[in-house]
Amino acid sequence: MTYHGETRRTAFAPAGELVAALCLSAVGVAAKGLRAVETIGRVMERRQVMAEIAHLDDHMLRDIGVTRADVRDAVSAPLFEDPTQLLVVRAKERRAAARLAAWRGYPAD
16 A cells, blocks of 8 residues: 555544544434433323323222322322322232231221
8 A cells, every 4th residue: 555545544534433423423312312202102101091090980990909099199290200100009009908907807998
């Protein structure tokens, strides 16, 4: 290889690195944008589920182990927290308390 060829290759190397850095940066920004859109989609989906649960009557809510107050608490959670997770926790707590009460021989609520 000649000296001229080596000079030309090194002269274009910084430009190639710049283009590569810009491409990687653009991919990173696009990935962050996609994650933001996915997060907003999950938030909307979970809020839709909460709206459907809120329309259930008290008997159906009791069947799944939650109360109307639990639904109100879950709906009042911050926007980007999963409100359905609170309902799961409350239902598990009630089931555990009922099992413990049955094991100890206490009457069920």
